[in-house]
Amino acid sequence: MRVLDAIIRIRDLSFTWPGSRRPCLSQLALDVNRGERLFVHGESGAGKSTLLNLIGGVMLPERGYIDVLGRPLGKLSSSNRDRFRVDHTGFIFQQFNLIPYLSVLDNVLLPCRFSTERARRTGGSASAEARRLLAALDLDPRLAHRPAASLSVGQQQRVSAARALIGRPELILADEPTSALDPRRQAVFIELLMGEVTANGGTLVFVSHDQRLAPLFDRCIELLAQ
Amino acid sequence: MKTLLPLALASAWNRRLSLALSVFSIALAVTLLIAVTRIRDAAQTSFAQAAAGVDLVVGPRGSPVQLLLHAVFHLGEATHTMRWQSYRTLAADPQVAWSIPLALGDSHRGFPVLGTTPEYFRHLRYGQQEPLGFFSGQPFSGLFEAVVGAEVADRLGYRLGDLITLRHGSAHLDELEDRHPHGAEHADKPFRITGILLPTATPVDRTIHVSLASLEAIHLNWQGGLPLPGLDIPPQLATKFDLTPKTLDAVLIGLHQRTDAFRTQRQIADFTGEPLMAILPSLAMDELWQLVGSVERSLHGLAWLIVGVGLAGMAAVILASLGERRRELAILRSVGAGPGHIVALVMLEGGTLTAVGLLTGLGLVEGAGYLFAPLVNARLGLDLSTNAFSAEELRLIAGIFATGLLTSLLPGWRASRMSLADGLVPRL
Ligand SMILES: Nc1ncnc2c1ncn2[C@@H]1O[C@H](COP(=O)(O)OP(=O)(O)O)[C@@H](O)[C@H]1O
Ligand SMILES: [Mg+2]
Numbered sequence: 001m002r003v004l005d006a007i008i009r010i011r012d013l014s015f016t017w018p019g020s021r022r023p024c025l026s027q028l029a030l031d032v033n034r035g036e037r038l039f040v041h042g043e044s045g046a047g048k049s050t051l052l053n054l055i056g057g058v059m060l061p062e063r064g065y066i067d068v069l070g071r072p073l074g075k076l077s078s079s080n081r082d083r084f085r086v087d088h089t090g091f092i093f094q095q096f097n098l099i100p101y102l103s104v105l106d107n108v109l110l111p112c113r114f115s116t117e118r119a120r121r122t123g124g125s126a127s128a129e130a131r132r133l134l135a136a137l138d139l140d141p142r143l144a145h146r147p148a149a150s151l152s153v154g155q156q157q158r159v160s161a162a163r164a165l166i167g168r169p170e171l172i173l174a175d176e177p178t179s180a181l182d183p184r185r186q187a188v189f190i191e192l193l194m195g196e197v198t199a200n201g202g203t204l205v206f207v208s209h210d211q212r213l214a215p216l217f218d219r220c221i222e223l224l225a226q
Numbered sequence: 227m228k229t230l231l232p233l234a235l236a237s238a239w240n241r242r243l244s245l246a247l248s249v250f251s252i253a254l255a256v257t258l259l260i261a262v263t264r265i266r267d268a269a270q271t272s273f274a275q276a277a278a279g280v281d282l283v284v285g286p287r288g289s290p291v292q293l294l295l296h297a298v299f300h301l302g303e304a305t306h307t308m309r310w311q312s313y314r315t316l317a318a319d320p321q322v323a324w325s326i327p328l329a330l331g332d333s334h335r336g337f338p339v340l341g342t343t344p345e346y347f348r349h350l351r352y353g354q355q356e357p358l359g360f361f362s363g364q365p366f367s368g369l370f371e372a373v374v375g376a377e378v379a380d381r382l383g384y385r386l387g388d389l390i391t392l393r394h395g396s397a398h399l400d401e402l403e404d405r406h407p408h409g410a411e412h413a414d415k416p417f418r419i420t421g422i423l424l425p426t427a428t429p430v431d432r433t434i435h436v437s438l439a440s441l442e443a444i445h446l447n448w449q450g451g452l453p454l455p456g457l458d459i460p461p462q463l464a465t466k467f468d469l470t471p472k473t474l475d476a477v478l479i480g481l482h483q484r485t486d487a488f489r490t491q492r493q494i495a496d497f498t499g500e501p502l503m504a505i506l507p508s509l510a511m512d513e514l515w516q517l518v519g520s521v522e523r524s525l526h527g528l529a530w531l532i533v534g535v536g537l538a539g540m541a542a543v544i545l546a547s548l549g550e551r552r553r554e555l556a557i558l559r560s561v562g563a564g565p566g567h568i569v570a571l572v573m574l575e576g577g578t579l580t581a582v583g584l585l586t587g588l589g590l591v592e593g594a595g596y597l598f599a600p601l602v603n604a605r606l607g608l609d610l611s612t613n614a615f616s617a618e619e620l621r622l623i624a625g626i627f628a629t630g631l632l633t634s635l636l637p638g639w640r641a642s643r644m645s646l647a648d649g650l651v652p653r654l
Contacts, residue, residue, distance in 0.1 A: 053649040058559075079564055086562025091650055093560075096553050101240035102233075113229040114562030163561065 007170060007203045008032040008055060012064035015050060022226050024050050028064070030221070032205060034170075037194055039214050040207040042223030048207035051223065052173045055205065056089055057081040069170060087117040090164025090202075092193075094176040097160030100149035104139075105130055107148050108162045111169075118167025126166070133162040136199075137192050153180045154189070161193050165200060172197055174206045178213070190216050230567060234574035237554065241547055248540040249583045255536035256587025256626060259529040261594065263619060265602075266522045268610050273515060276428045277507035279351025281487050284308070284316060284494055285476040287501035291517065294510040297328055297476035299429050300338035304330065307473035312499050316477060319493075321486050324349045326478040329441055329471060332392045332412070337378050339392050339434045341441035341471070347373070349480055352426040362386055363421030366437050369469075370461060372417040373435040376425035381600065389416040390434070392444060412444040415461045439469035479504070533626060537633045540579050544572060544637040548644060555645040565642035572641045576634020580627055588623075 013028040024047045032038050042048045053059050054066060057073040066073045069088060076084060090111070098107045108130040112119035122129035135141060137158040143151065148159065157177055164172050174193070178186040190206075190213065197204045206217065214220040238245055277283070277298045285293040286306035295301045310327075317325040326349060329341035340346075344365040347358050363386045366373055374384055384390070392412045417436060425431055443464040447454050459467075481487060487506055494504035548555070555568060563571070592614075599610045 049649070056560075056650050058646070058650050079566075082562065082564040091560040093557075097557065099237075099554055099557055101236050110558070110561040113233075114567070118562075 005034045006031040006067075007034045007036075007069060008205070009067040010055075010064070013054065013061050013066065014063040015047075015054060015059070015061050017050075023062075024226065025054075025223075026226055032203060034203055035198075035201065037197065037204040037218045038206065039217035039220040040205060040223055041211050041214060041220060042207070042209065043225055044209050046209075046223045046225040048209075048223055049175055052091075052175050052205070052207060055171075056091065056173060057085050083115075086111055086115040088169050089171045089173060090166075090169045092157070092160050092164045092172070092174040092177040095153060095156070095180045097163075097177075098148035098151075098156055100147065102148060103145050104134070104148055104151065104159050105144045107159055108134065108166055110163060111166055115167065118169065121167045130162060130166055133165055133196065134159070136196055137162055138188075154185050157181065157189060158192065161189075161196070165196050165202070168200045168202065170202060172202050172204045174204065176208050176210075177206075179208065179210070183212075186210075186213065187216070230571050230574055233558075234571050234578065237551070237571070238575050238578060244543055244547065245579060248536070248543045249579050249586065251539055252533070252536040252580060252583025252630070253586035253590060255529070255533040256584050257590040257594070259526075259533055259622065259626075260587060260591045260619065262522070262525050262529045263622060264591070264595075264610050264614065266526070267616065267618075269518060269522075270515070272428065273511050275353045275426075277511065278353060278355055279349070279480065280478045280507050281481045281484055282479040282490060282494070282504045283476055283507055283510070284479060284502060284504045287503045290503070290505040290510045291514050293476060293503070293505055294507065294514060296330065297478065298507065300330055300340065300433060304475045307475055308477070308502060309500055310471050310474060312497065312502060313474055313477050315497075315499065316479065316494070319490075321481055321483070321490055322479055323482045324480045326350070327438060327471075327474045328476045328478065329438055329473070330475045332394055332441065332444075334378075334390055334392050334434050335382060337375075337432050337434055339436060339441075341436055341438045343438065346435065350430070350478070352428045352430065356426075358426065358430065359424040361422045361424045363419070366420050366435065366440075369437065369440050369443055369464060370415060370417045371420045371436065371440070373421035373423060374419055375423050375431040375433045375435075377431035378434055379419075379422045384419055384422070386419055386422065388419045390419065391416050392434075392436075394445075394448070414458065415444045415464070438471045438474075442469040442471050443467070533629075536583070537580065537626075537630050540576060540583075540630065541633045541637055544576060544579075544634060545640060548637060548641050551641070552644065552648060555641055556648050556650060559645045560650040565646060568642040568645055569635070569638040572638035573631055573634045576637070577627070577631045580630025580634075583630075584623060584626060 008031065010028055010030040013025055014023055015025045016023040028051075040048055040051070054061055055068065057068070057076070060074055068084075071084065073081060099110070105127060109126055112122060112126040119126050131141060131144060134144065139155060139158050139162075143155065148156065151159065157180070160177070164174070178189055181189060194204065194216070283293060283297045285297060286308045288306060292302060296304055313325070313327050316322060324345060326342055326346045330338060332339040344367070347365045350358055352358065361376065361379070363373070372390060378384065394412060417440070423430060443461070446464060446467055447459045481490060491504040491506065494502050558568065558571070595610050595614070602610055
């Protein structure tokens with residue numbers, strides 16, 4: 001039953017960057033199930049970030065369609081897509097995820113400022129939930145009020161994971177979040193992240209060029225450069 | 227808005243150094259604009275009030291504006307004088323209700339000394355046709371008695387009965403005394419203060435009034451601007467001389483019928499005894515205002531231009547900062563900020579910078595006003611405080627703020643476009 005419950009449905013997806021002759025993605029079909037932890041592997045330039053942008057509804061496909069949580073993204077107005085994105089999606093980037101002049105806590109709380117839905121789903125106290133997530137991701141609680149810029153890269157990535165997770169969005173999109181970490185920290189980070197995603201009942205789409213991470217995930221697909 | 231303002235402030239604070247400069251330039255521009263506006267308003271009010279109730283100002287033929295400046299504002303030196311006899315003839319004219327002779331030329335610690343008659347206190351009006359009032363004391367009646375304006379008494383701390391000495395010539399700055407250490411002071415004949423006037427916000431406030439005879443008396447032993455060596459005439463002996471003045475600088479005239487002003491003016495222009503002219507203060511004021519007005523208008527235009535440059539500079543600084551804020555904006559987009567939020571964020575920054583610039587500028591104007599208003603009041607008879615925060619000034623402030631907000635619409639729009647084109651995944 002769970003297997004049929006697709007949270008992302010992509011059919012016949014094509015996308016060409018303006019000014020580029022060759023399509024970046026073409027004829028892509030993909031289902032991601034609720035609760036699944038998917039690893040998308042591909043060389044640099046294969047279109048992984050482009051795919052995440054399309055799933056996040058920042059850009060619309062040239063052809064084909066993307067459903068997220070049963071909603072066809074192409075049919076939403078751009079402001080509804082913005083709303084839908086923040087209510088249901090958390091992002092983690094490769095690096096420089098945080099706003100340097102805000103404190104660690106304020107960075108984690110950002111989604112709750114823009115989405116009442118995310119704030120509501122923290123179960124009352126957003127900042128208590130933020131502290132819980134930071135602790136679960138093994139971050140020293142004393143860092144909560146430090147400016148984000150003063151953290152190490154590994155610490156920053158755990159803060160950005162907490163930010164993606166706060167308010168239990170159904171979908172976590174991670175764009176090479178471990179590329180700036182050394183191999184030992186990579187595994188630790190992914191374990192912590194996946195533990196929290198699972199505890200929240202979320203779905204994870206994790207892209208990386210590093211194939212060695214694949215065994216840590218439920219499923220692995222490869223994106224080939226066109 | 228509640229979420230965005232702290233974000234906008236934190237972000238701006240993070241770039242405070244580059245932003246401080248644009249705030250500073252806005253502040254200076256605002257200072258200039260507000261100062262120019264206040265000085266203009268003060269000048270206009272002061273002009274309108276200074277010669278209330280005077281129907282004609284008569285003086286030696288020449289420039290009407292100069293006569294006005296001299297007779298009403300006690301500014302400038304008289305190049306010609308008129309004869310005492312001409313005044314007697316004018317005063318006897320049946321159309322003339324009252325006439326006040328004026329003789330200028332001496333000063334006391336930078337304040338002009340006006341020789342006149344006690345009629346002055348009875349007939350002169352200021353503001354809304356109000357008569358002069360005495361804070362204490364009474365008009366001068368005898369020799370070597372002085373009535374000082376409110377500003378003079380206030381600035382120099384004078385009280386009834388104090389003795390003051392007059393200085394020959396209209397030295398407008400106290401520093402001039404250093405250059406003429408001897409000789410120019412009428413030290414031998416001090417004046418006793420018999421009256422202190424209530425404030426009027428007109429040149430009366432900074433004038434020292436004495437009788438014409440007193441002025442004659444202190445110049446008995448003078449010739450060509452210097453005391454005659456070896457000739458001392460003690461005050462008590464002065465009464466032995468004929469103290470009727472020979473010359474005057476101007477005469478203020480009130481008519482029985484205001485409507486006769488033009489006719490009387492023509493008659494005075496045809497006066498046979500010597501070349502005289504009569505001016506209608508309100509018309510001459512207008513002429514003077516035209517003169518000052520064109521300067522004021524170009525200054526005002528220039529000040530607006532400088533405000534424009536300041537705001538454009540701010541927009542440029544914000545635009546330039548967008549490059550380094552690419553990532554910050556993309557992150558905000560990824561956590562749910564829509565293009566509208568981004569525009570609002572940048573406009574909040576622009577609005578805050580403009581507001582801080584405005585407040586700083588107003589602070590500078592107020593500070594400068596606090597420091598220099600007494601000087602401006604003493605030197606130019608302008609009261610800068612009465613027009614502060616007038617309806618027009620508030621409109622001006624609101625206008626600058628709105629312009630600042632509007633100006634930051636451009637970088638705001640750019641930022642929202644940029645963050646969308648960059649996608650959620652920040653790129654270098
Ligand atoms: N903003 C953009 N404008 C134009 N072309 C782009 C843009 N972003 C990416 N591309 C192109 O799309 C292709 C895929 O890029 P990307 O999705 O970033 O790959 P990956 O994340 O797998 O390294 C690349 O060839 C890249 O040059
Ligand atoms: Mg990429």
